[in-house]
Amino acid sequence: MAHVNEHYLKLQAGYLFPEIGRRVNAFADANSDAKIIRMGIGDVVKGIPRPIIDAMKSAAEELAHDESFRGYPSEQGLDFLREAIAKNEYQDAGVDIGDDEIFVSDGSKCDSGNIQEIFATDSTIALTDPVYPVYCDSNVMAGRTGACRDGRYDGLVYLPCTEDNNFVPALPEQHVDLIYLCSPNNPTGAVMSREVLAKWVEYARAANAIILFDAAYEGYITEDGLPHSIYEIDGAREVAIEFRSYSKSAGFTGTRCAFTVVPRELTGYTVSGDPVALHGLWNRRQSTKFNGVSYPVQRAAEASYTPEGKAAVHSLIAFYLENAAIMHERLAACGFTIFGGVNAPYLWLRTPAGYDSWGFFDHLLQNAHVVGTPGSGFGAAGEGFFRLSAFNQRDAVEEAMDRISRLK
Numbered sequence: 001m002a003h004v005n006e007h008y009l010k011l012q013a014g015y016l017f018p019e020i021g022r023r024v025n026a027f028a029d030a031n032s033d034a035k036i037i038r039m040g041i042g043d044v045v046k047g048i049p050r051p052i053i054d055a056m057k058s059a060a061e062e063l064a065h066d067e068s069f070r071g072y073p074s075e076q077g078l079d080f081l082r083e084a085i086a087k088n089e090y091q092d093a094g095v096d097i098g099d100d101e102i103f104v105s106d107g108s109k110c111d112s113g114n115i116q117e118i119f120a121t122d123s124t125i126a127l128t129d130p131v132y133p134v135y136c137d138s139n140v141m142a143g144r145t146g147a148c149r150d151g152r153y154d155g156l157v158y159l160p161c162t163e164d165n166n167f168v169p170a171l172p173e174q175h176v177d178l179i180y181l182c183s184p185n186n187p188t189g190a191v192m193s194r195e196v197l198a199k200w201v202e203y204a205r206a207a208n209a210i211i212l213f214d215a216a217y218e219g220y221i222t223e224d225g226l227p228h229s230i231y232e233i234d235g236a237r238e239v240a241i242e243f244r245s246y247s248k249s250a251g252f253t254g255t256r257c258a259f260t261v262v263p264r265e266l267t268g269y270t271v272s273g274d275p276v277a278l279h280g281l282w283n284r285r286q287s288t289k290f291n292g293v294s295y296p297v298q299r300a301a302e303a304s305y306t307p308e309g310k311a312a313v314h315s316l317i318a319f320y321l322e323n324a325a326i327m328h329e330r331l332a333a334c335g336f337t338i339f340g341g342v343n344a345p346y347l348w349l350r351t352p353a354g355y356d357s358w359g360f361f362d363h364l365l366q367n368a369h370v371v372g373t374p375g376s377g378f379g380a381a382g383e384g385f386f387r388l389s390a391f392n393q394r395d396a397v398e399e400a401m402d403r404i405s406r407l408k
Contacts, residue, residue: 007143010153016133016377017041023361024371031369037400040371042186042345042389046319048251048300049312055303056255059296073292076283077104077259081298085259088305089244095231101263101279103286104293104301106256108216108245112180113138114289115212115241115260118281119178119268126157126176128169130187130378130385132214135180151380160381161188167339167348168196171203179204181230182214184221187378187387188348189340191226197233204239210268210278211240216258219249219317221343237263241278248320248345248391250304250313257293257301320345323397324390330401331388345390348375360386368403 020040028036047053062068076082082099090097105111113134116123121143127135129152136153139145146154157176159169167190172179181200183192192200204211211230218228230236242261246252262282267275303309324341331338331349341347351360357374364370375385390397 034369038371039388040373044251051308052300052303056296056300059299070295075286075292084302084305103260108243108258111260123177127180129158130382179211184217184344189344189346191343201233213242216245320390347388370400
């Protein structure tokens with residue numbers, strides 16, 4: 001008899017975004033004339049910039065000729081891209097990261113979900129609440145939690161992010177082994193200051209803990225003085241793994257390319273207390289389970305670091321941030337209390353009186369034909385909040401704001 005992994009049965013209903021899709025599809029089927037504006041799932045809408053597409057096309061053409069054909073890519077990423085990442089993302093900013101510490105992948109969602117495989121199943125996990133669901137669900141699947149009660153899983157340490165703490169989590173009051181942090185945060189849009197990150201690094205060093213730092217939205221940080229990488233903090237190389245993505249910066253949501261940084265001095269420990277380099281474990285995991293990213297996609301990612309590519313990416317980010325500014329202004333004029341949308345492409349707003357998160361989702365969908373993301377889908381502390389994405393065309397953003405304003 002083939003037994004199933006019963007830890008999967010602990011998962012609550014469907015994964016958040018497929019559940020949104022199910023509800024939207026049901027509404028669309030019943031209201032075929034409705035023009036639905038989707039501001040829920042954070043998928044980009046602008047075309048990939050021309051310098052990047054040209055590099056992809058050129059690389060694809062290489063594959064048509066015997067003399068320039070390339071077969072299997074390396075699981076760690078091709079040297080030209082790893083070198084470009086190390087230089088442009090880190091070394092030019094004075095951050096000490098080597099190209100051999102970079103692992104190119106097909107998405108930070110995959111990496112942030114898979115990274116838990118190299119740690120013991122009895123590790124104590126701390127994560128923020130609200131939180132990107134992948135961090136939580138991947139650990140539920142691996143058996144690190146008990147049952148879910150009132151939106152929280154037994155065995156996880158939750159770090160509430162609320163208005164009272166400006167959506168920046170406090171240090172845990174108990175010992176933890178693995179800490180998931182995201183800055184700029186998805187879903188709240190909050191960004192951790194250098195001083196706050198330094199406290200987390202200090203805590204991790206004292207506790208022999210590892211920080212799993214999701215910086216997928218760092219390109220949206222516009223305010224001076226805010227850190228773009230945890231490795232800007234002294235000592236972080238000894239305690240942190242960082243995840244980055246091209247999805248929301250270069251428009252690669254359908255192209256798939258990201259990278260994870262695992263410094264060579266970063267160590268975990270065996271039960272007997274012997275140190276083990278995490279770089280080697282992640283390399284072994286990727287070599288066994290990951291096929292690598294295709295050559296044309298890696299050439300496209302490399303092109304995002306050319307002068308023309310950088311200018312185009314900057315223009316894309318500026319467009320989405322202008323959308324966010326428009327949304328913030330219009331929603332504030334309607335009386336909503338809003339957070340985020342300044343250094344992040346997401347707005348986190350308090351639901352109107354009388355609505356919980358899913359209730360407001362249904363209200364917007366049915367009466368304005370606008371789709372957002374219920375805050376409770378990100379965790380218990382997200383109840384009473386709602387996320388709107390700035391990833392849309394300008395006319396759709398303006399129309400959505402018009403419709404919402406007519407509801408107030």
